[in-house]
Amino acid sequence: xxxxxxxxxxxxxxxxxxxxxxxxxxxxxxxxxxxxxxxxxxxxxxxxxxxxxxxxxxxxxxxxxxxxxxxxxxxxxxxxxxxxxxxxxxxxxxxxxxxxxxxxxxxxxxxxxxxxxxxxxxxxxxxxxxxxxxxxxxxxxxxxxxxxxxxxxxxxxxxxxxxxxxxxxxxxxxxxxxxxxxxxxxxxxxxxxxxxxxxxxxxxxxxxxxxxxxxxxxxxxxxxxxxxxxxxxxxxxxxxxxxxxxxxxxxxxxxxxxxxxxxxxxxxxxxxxxxxxxxxxxxxxxxxxxxxxxxxxxxxxxxxxxxxxxxxxxxxxxxxxxxxxxxxxxxxxxxxxxxxxxxxxxxxxxxxxxxxxxxxxxxxxxxxxxxxxxxxxxxxxxxxxxxxxxxxxxxxxxxxxxxxxxxxxxxxxxxxxxxxxxxxxxxxxxxxxxxxxxxxxxxxxxxxxxxxxxxxxxxxxxxxxxxxxxxxxxxxxxxxxxxxxxx
Amino acid sequence: xxxxxxxxxxxxxxxxxxxxxxxxxxxxxxxxxxxxxxxxxxxxxxxxxxxxxxxxxxxxxxxxxxxxxxxxxxxxxxxxxxxxxxxxxxxxxxxxx
Numbered sequence: 300x301x302x303x304x305x306x307x308x309x310x311x312x313x314x315x316x317x318x319x320x321x322x323x324x325x326x327x328x329x330x331x332x333x334x335x336x337x338x339x340x341x342x343x344x345x346x347x348x349x350x351x352x353x354x355x356x357x358x359x360x361x362x363x364x365x366x367x368x369x370x371x372x373x374x375x376x377x378x379x380x381x382x383x384x385x386x387x388x389x390x391x392x393x394x395x396x397x398x399x400x401x402x403x404x405x406x407x408x409x410x411x412x413x414x415x416x417x418x419x420x421x422x423x424x425x426x427x428x429x430x431x432x433x434x435x436x437x438x439x440x441x442x443x444x445x446x447x448x449x450x451x452x453x454x455x456x457x458x459x460x461x462x463x464x465x466x467x468x469x470x471x472x473x474x475x476x477x478x479x480x481x482x483x484x485x486x487x488x489x490x491x492x493x494x495x496x497x498x499x500x501x502x503x504x505x506x507x508x509x510x511x512x513x514x515x516x517x518x519x520x521x522x523x524x525x526x527x528x529x530x531x532x533x534x535x536x537x538x539x540x541x542x543x544x545x546x547x548x549x550x551x552x553x554x555x556x557x558x559x560x561x562x563x564x565x566x567x568x569x570x571x572x573x574x575x576x577x578x579x580x581x582x583x584x585x586x587x588x589x590x591x592x593x594x595x596x597x598x599x600x601x602x603x604x605x606x607x608x609x610x611x612x613x614x615x616x617x618x619x620x621x622x623x624x625x626x627x628x629x630x631x632x633x634x635x636x637x638x639x640x641x642x643x644x645x646x647x648x649x650x651x652x653x654x655x656x657x658x659x660x661x662x663x664x665x666x667x668x669x670x671x672x673x674x675x676x677x678x679x680x681x682x683x684x685x686x687x688x689x690x691x692x693x694x695x696x697x698x699x700x701x702x703x704x705x706x707x708x709x710x711x712x713x714x715x716x717x718x719x720x721x722x723x724x725x726x727x728x729x730x731x732x733x734x735x736x737x738x739x740x741x742x743x744x745x746x747x748x749x750x751x752x753x754x755x756x757x758x759x760x761x762x763x764x765x766x767x768x769x770x771x772x773x774x775x776x777x778x779x780x781x782x783x784x785x786x
Numbered sequence: 787x788x789x790x791x792x793x794x795x796x797x798x799x800x801x802x803x804x805x806x807x808x809x810x811x812x813x814x815x816x817x818x819x820x821x822x823x824x825x826x827x828x829x830x831x832x833x834x835x836x837x838x839x840x841x842x843x844x845x846x847x848x849x850x851x852x853x854x855x856x857x858x859x860x861x862x863x864x865x866x867x868x869x870x871x872x873x874x875x876x877x878x879x880x881x882x883x
Contacts, residue, residue, distance in 0.1 A: 401863040494843055508842060537849040538842070606826040617803060624804070626876055631869035638881045643806040655805055656818055662802040663795075663819065664826075676829050678839030683832065685843060717818065718825055734843030759843070 483752020
C-alpha cells in the first residue's frame with residue numbers, strides 16, 4: 300500500500316506520530332502525479348519545487364508544535380479557479396493562461412495556516428462552465444476508473460486527482476453541482492456547504508449568488524475536517540456569514556436512530572439509470588436498518604430548477620466575466636484597431652465556446668425588454684424552489700437521492716447536445732439555488748465498473764445532519780480505491 | 787413556441803457581450819440560444835404572480851466599511867500581469883484621436 304492511499308486525516312496522524320515526514324508524503328504525491336498525469340491530466344500546474352520547499356518548512360512547524368491541527372502537513376490540490384499568490388491561476392481558460400495572482404483565496408489561506416502543502420492547481424471546465432471537464436483550454440481530464448469516460452465537472456480535475464491518489468485531498472467549487480457530480484463520477488466524497496459558509500474571496504466568480512468552495516476527499520471524516528478549516532467569516536466577502544457551529548467533525552457520529560430521511564419521488568423518475576436507482580435505494584435501506592426513518596414525498600418543481608439556474612448563472616456570468624478585457628491581466632489579442640476592437644478580439648479569441656454561449660445568453664436575459672420575462676421570472680422560480688425545500692425540511696432532517704442520473708458518460712458524448720448535458724445536473728442544481736448544503740458520497744459500482752454516488756441534502760446550516768448520515772452510511776463499507784492506484 | 791433568434795438579435799447580443807463572432811459561430815449561436823430559450827420558456831408554466839424575486843437566499847444587507855486603505859502596495863507585482871506597461875501604467879490602444 301502506498302502512502303497516497305491514506306486519507307488526509309490518517310496521514311496527518313502518522314506525521315504527528317513521526318511515522319512519516321511531510322517531505323516524504325509530498326514526494327509520494329508528486330511521484331504519483333508524475334506517474335499518472337499522462338493518463339489522467341487532472342492538473343494544469345504542478346509546483347514540484349515549491350511543494351517540496353514548503354514541505355520542509357511545514358515539517359519544522361510541526362516539530363516545534365506550532366502546527367498541531369488535523370490536517371497539518373497534508374499535501375493538497377487546489378482547483379484552478381482559486382487564486383494562489385505567485386502561482387499560475389488559469390480557470391482552465393486561454394484568457395487567463397498567464398495570470399499569476401498577487402494574493403491567495405481566503406479558503407486556501409485557511410488551509411495554509413493549518414499546515415497544508417499545495418501541490419498544484421487542478422483542471423476544470425473553463426470558468427467552471429460545464430459538467431465534464433472537457434471545456435478546459437488545457438485538454439480534457441480523464442476518469443481514473445476508466446480513462447474512456449469523463450470525470451464529471453466542473454471540479455473534474457480535483458475529483459480525478461483524489462481518486463487517482465495524486466493528492467490526499469482537494470478543494471473544488473460548486474455552482475450547480477460542480478463538486479458533487481464529479482465526486483460521484485470519480486468515487487470520492489465532496490461537500491457543497493451552505494452558501495456563505497466558505498469565503499469566496501479569491502475564487503474567480505462564475506455565478507456569485509450560487510458559488511461555494513468545498514472539500515473533495517476519500518471519506519466523510521476528511522471532508523468534515525477540511526470544511527472545518529476552510530469555513531470562516533470574511534469581511535472581504537460581503538456574502539460571508541458569521542457562524543459559530545462550524546465544528547463539523549463533532550458530527551462524525553455513527554448513529555442515525557430516529558433521523559428523518561425524506562426521499563423525493565421526483566428524484567427517482569424518468570431519466571434515472573436503473574443501476575443508480577437501485578444502488579441509492581439500497582443505501583437508503585442501510586440507513587433505515589440503522590434506525591433512520593425513511594419516507595417518500597413529492598418535492599415538486601424539480602424540472603424548473605435547470606432553466607432557472609441557466610438564466611441566473613448565465614446572467615451573473617455575463618457580468619462577472621466582463622472584467623476579462625485584455626487590459627490589466629491575461630491574454631490580449633495581437634492585431635487590433637482601437638480599444639473596442641481590442642476588447643472584442645481579446646474576448647472572442649480568449650474564451651471557449653461554452654463560455655461564450657453562457658455570456659451571450661446572460662447578456663440577452665438581462666437586456667432591456669427581456670429582463671422581467673427571463674431574469675426576474677427565474678428569481679421568482681428560485682423563491683418557489685426555496686419554499687419547496689423549506690416545506691420538506693419541516694418534516695425531514697435530510698433529503699436523500701442520487702447525485703447524478705447516470706454514472707460517468709464517455710468522453711466526447713456530452714458536448715454535442717448542451718441541453719442534454721445540462722440535464723445531468725438535475726439533482727444538484729436546486730441545492731445551489733436554495734443555498735443548501737449537500738454531500739455526495741460513493742454508494743456502489745455499476746456494471747461498467749464506474750462509481751455511483753448518492754447525495755444527501757440538508758437544510759441551511761445543517762451540514763452536521765448530512766455529515767452524520769453520510770458517516771453512518773460510510774461506516775458500513777470500505778473505501779474502494781480505483782484500480783489505477785494499484786498499478 | 788419556438789424562439790427564432792434573428793441576425794439583428796445576435797448582432798445586438800454580441801455588442802452587449804463584447805464578442806465578435808465568425809459567421810459560422812453566429813449560425814451556431816442563433817440555434818443554441820433559440821434552443822435554450824425554448825427550454826427556459828418552461829418557466830412560463832409556473833404561476834409566479836405575487837412571488838418576490840429572490841436574489842439572495844438569506845436576508846443579508848450591504849456590507850459597508852470605512853474608506854481606509856488596508857492592503858499594501860502590490861502595484862509592481864500586479865503590473866507584471868499586464869499585457870503591456872509603460873511608466874507604471876497599463877497601455878491600451880489609442881481611444882481618442
